[in-house]
Amino acid sequence: MQMNDRIEKRIELKAPVSRVWRALTDYREFGEWFRVKLDGPFVPGQVSRGQITHPGYEHVKWEAVVQKMEPERLFSFTWHPYGIDPKIDYSKETPTLVEFRLETTASGTLLLLTESGFDKIPSGRHLEAFRMNDGGWTQQMKNIENHVAQKS
């Protein structure tokens, strides 16, 4: 059986690789489109912190560990997707890996995004957290569903 543990996206961007690289790795530019206010630049091996600016999620903290920065080729970080409940300590859980790969094309840049490791999400902490923060968590899921429904 094929276990679906990853998300893969490809998107064609009509902009040179150098432009896309800057949008991905300059912490201010990343913050613009990702909707997060980051405390400082991305540095491989270091924790990146900030505050989400996405309407309705301003209470959510951003935390990721920058993995690789291979100029104009690969930018990757690990994080906890759905780290949206401020009462839950996600730091003990196995994070997922987000990778942005860039390729030059005739019309600009091909961006390949992969988020992998969903099969490693542990049970204990989550189970407990779900039980303790049932209301909050359910509400957050609802918010996301509404948000997704509005946008699509």
Place this chain on the structure above:
Amino acid sequence: MSHKSRSSTVVKRQTRAPIFAALGDETRLSLVGKLCGRQPYSISQLTRGSKLTRQAITKHLRVLESVGIVRSVRSGRESLFEFDPQPIEGIKEYLDVVSKQWDQALSRLKSFVED
């Protein structure tokens, strides 16, 4: 939304993380691989050709059963185990939500670099 349907949604959300955990083990993943042919198997059949003991296989099956991926059915004096795809379809739904968030973020990135 009625109270009943709301609480069933909660149950569905709660079971997601343990399902990932239950499948994050080689032995259990291979058991699910065997069982997802939709034919029920007995513990003896599942133990045959495996290095693990009957007790160990039983323990793994109970973990899978506890998150609802596998259910046991009686057949005479024997317990048979069969695959239940429903919770795994729930995982797809979870990945769909994360996936849609990426679609939105990437489309914002697209307008950001193309403008």
